[in-house]
Structure formats: structure tokens, C-alpha cells
Amino acid sequence: MDPLAGDYESTTPYAYVENNPLGFIDPTGMYKVDANGNIKIDDKDEIENFVKFLNSNQGASYKDVATEVFSAGRGYSNQLDEVAVTGSGSAFDNGSWLGAAQTTQASGAILITGAFSLEGLSGGGALGLGISGSALTATGIGAALVGLTYIGFKVNEAGYPVDNRPFAQSALGLPSLSDTNGFVFSKKSGKDKASDVPSWARGKKPQSGESGKEFAKRLLDEHYGEGNWEGTGPGSEFNKLKKNGDRNK
Amino acid sequence: MLWHTHFDKALDGGEDVKLIGVYSSRGLAENALEKMSKVAGFKDQPEGFEISEYSVDKDHWTSGFITE
Numbered sequence: 125m126d127p128l129a130g131d132y133e134s135t136t137p138y139a140y141v142e143n144n145p146l147g148f149i150d151p152t153g154m155y156k157v158d159a160n161g162n163i164k165i166d167d168k169d170e171i172e173n174f175v176k177f178l179n180s181n182q183g184a185s186y187k188d189v190a191t192e193v194f195s196a197g198r199g200y201s202n203q204l205d206e207v208a209v210t211g212s213g214s215a216f217d218n219g220s221w222l223g224a225a226q227t228t229q230a231s232g233a234i235l236i237t238g239a240f241s242l243e244g245l246s247g248g249g250a251l252g253l254g255i256s257g258s259a260l261t262a263t264g265i266g267a268a269l270v271g272l273t274y275i276g277f278k279v280n281e282a283g284y285p286v287d288n289r290p291f292a293q294s295a296l297g298l299p300s301l302s303d304t305n306g307f308v309f310s311k312k313s314g315k316d317k318a319s320d321v322p323s324w325a326r327g328k329k330p331q332s333g334e335s336g337k338e339f340a341k342r343l344l345d346e347h348y349g350e351g352n353w354e355g356t357g358p359g360s361e362f363n364k365l366k367k368n369g370d371r372n373k
Numbered sequence: 374m375l376w377h378t379h380f381d382k383a384l385d386g387g388e389d390v391k392l393i394g395v396y397s398s399r400g401l402a403e404n405a406l407e408k409m410s411k412v413a414g415f416k417d418q419p420e421g422f423e424i425s426e427y428s429v430d431k432d433h434w435t436s437g438f439i440t441e
Contacts, residue, residue, distance in 0.1 A: 323437035355433045357425035358376050358390040368441060 321368050322361050330369045339369030375402045378421045379414070399426060 324347055330339040340362045344353045356362040375393040393409055396402040402424045409415045410422065427433060 320438040320440050322434065323439045324435075326439050326441070355425050355427045357374055357423055357427075358378065358392075360425070361434055 319364060319368055319371075321364050325365060325368075328365075329372055334369065336366040336368070336370030340365035374425055374427060375405050375409075376423045376425070377409070377415055377418070378423065379418060380421065399424065 325343055328339075328343055330336070331342075334342070343365055344362060345351070347353075353361070374395050377391045377393055379389045379391070380387060381389070394402070394405050396405065406422050406424065410419050415421070
């Protein structure tokens with residue numbers, strides 16, 4: 125049984141190999157992999173390595189960091205395309221850099237998983253997390269830009285990391301050991317990161333400064349003729365386009 | 374049609390949408406909204422109500438869909 129399994133309540137002690145859709149190998153037994161393939165690392169030495177690496181390698185890519193974290197023989201899979209840092213000493217919040225992030229609180233620790241902000245069909249997306257040295261809202265979604273270090277990486281249109289975006293961008297500080305009690309590499313769940321839109325809207329993206337609502341109205345007016353459409357309720361073309369626009373603006 | 378959307382990060386997908394009813398006029402939908410805004414759950418999130426008008430016997434999703 126995984127020696128640290130008791131510390132990780134969102135998976136079972138036996139999940140680390142049996143339910144492993146990514147083929148992740150964990151010879152050390154120090155990582156936990158849940159049924160969705162998310163990897164949780166809360167080993168003190170690994171956290172220290174991670175924090176030290178970030179502090180000495182600003183501008184490192186996601187792949188650099190992942191390679192460092194999942195170093196030789198540990199079976200790193202580049203299909204993992206999100207990272208979250210967990211902490212209990214201070215609150216974590218996402219900045220406005222990359223849009224919305226889901227923040228959940230569990231077991232006294234604050235876990236943030238960032239939402240992908242797709243920048244266009246050919247562009248890609250990025251995940252941003254901010255870490256603050258002082259307490260911010262524990263479960264809020266939104267911007268808090270004081271003293272943040274951003275951790276992010278760019279993904280290609282398939283959702284996998286590419287190298288040309290810095291993983292760590294220093295703002296006013298870097299993650300400290302006291303602020304960090306773990307981090308999570310995860311596979312993109314798809315939830316909140318993609319949605320279905322009418323096929324006629326393929327590739328359409330909001331214009332600069334355009335809200336999701338404005339985006340949806342513009343597209344519907346262009347497609348059906350101005351005002352020649354109806355229904356804005358849940359499940360409607362308007363509603364789907366609005367959500368898509370809000371996520372991609 | 375009258376819906377209510379309950380936004381909460383704890384919910385799967387961050388929200389839960391309920392279809393309350395389909396009415397033959399906006400006035401009836403507004404009456405239903407008034408009535409439902411007093412009951413448990415709904416009364417705490419009156420901003421979640423939405424009334425939207427649809428024509429019957431008409432397609433409102435007119436093409437295929439893609440995932441983006």
C-alpha cells in the first residue's frame with residue numbers, strides 16, 4: 125500500500141497503479157494517481173525539489189518542470205496537462221492572467237485547478253495559477269494580483285503542453301516551501317474546458333473586448349439575420365455560444 | 374419557458390440548471406417565477422431565474438455540433 129495514501133483523501137490507497145489510464149509508473153510509491161490519472165505529489169523531498177527548481181529556473185517550460193519532477197525512471201507522462209499547487213499555509217488564487225480557475229477546498233488544503241483559456245483553434249491555451257504569500261479569499265474565483273507568482277504552461281490545440289511558454293513567470297515572489305504542501309499534475313478533464321457549439325460556429329472566436337453575450341448575439345445575427353432567432357435559455361445556441369465566448373475571450 | 378440556474382462551485386460543472394415549466398405566455402411564466410421565488414433553494418438565488426420565449430414547431434438548433 126502506498127505509504128502516503130492516508131494523506132490523500134480523494135483517491136483510494138490502491139488507485140496508483142490499478143486505475144492508471146496513462147500508464148504511469150510509480151516505482152517509488154510516493155505519488156498517488158487517482159482514477160482519472162491525476163498525480164498528487166506531497167512528498168516533502170519532491171516538493172522541495174519542485175520549489176527549488178522553480179526558483180532557479182524562471183522561464184522553464186512545463187515540460188522542463190515535468191521532466192524535473194518526474195525524473196528518470198519515474199514514468200512521467202506528457203499527457204498530463206494541468207498542474208495545481210496545493211497549500212495550507214496561505215491561500216492560493218488565480219490571477220486574471222488566464223481567466224477563470226476552479227478553486228476548491230478540501231481537507232483543509234486549498235487546491236486550485238486552472239481552467240484552460242484557449243486562444244484560438246491554432247493557438248492553444250494556457251493554465252495559470254497564482255500563489256500569494258498572504259491570505260486571499262480561500263475559495264474565490266477571480267483576480268488577486270498582489271504578490272503572485274504565476275505558474276502556467278501552454279498547451280496545443282489537443283490540450284497537450286508545448287514548450288514555448290514559460291512555466292514560471294515571476295511577479296513579486298516565487299513559491300516558498302512554507303506555502304506549498306503539494307502539487308498535482310493532472311489530465312485535462314474536459315469539464316469547463318470545452319463545450320459543444322453549433323457546427324456552423326466552427327472556429328469563431330470573440331473579438332477583443334467582446335463579452336460572451338455580445339459574441340453569441342453577433343454570431344446568431346450573422347448566421348440567421350439580425351434578430352431572426354429566438355431562445356436564450358439553457359441549452360440554446362445562444363447559451364452555448366455565450367459560454368464558449370466567455371471562456372475564450 | 375422558465376429555468377433556474379443554480380451556480381455553485383461545488384456543483385458538477387459549476388452549475389445546475391432546472392427547467393421549471395413551459396408556458397403559453399410570458400405572463401404565466403412570470404407568475405410561475407413569482408411563485409417559485411418563495412420556495413426553498415430558489416428564494417436564495419432569485420438571480421438564477423430565466424424566462425425565454427420559443428416558438429413551437431420550430432427548430433432552435435439548426436445544425437450539427439462541434440466540441441470547442
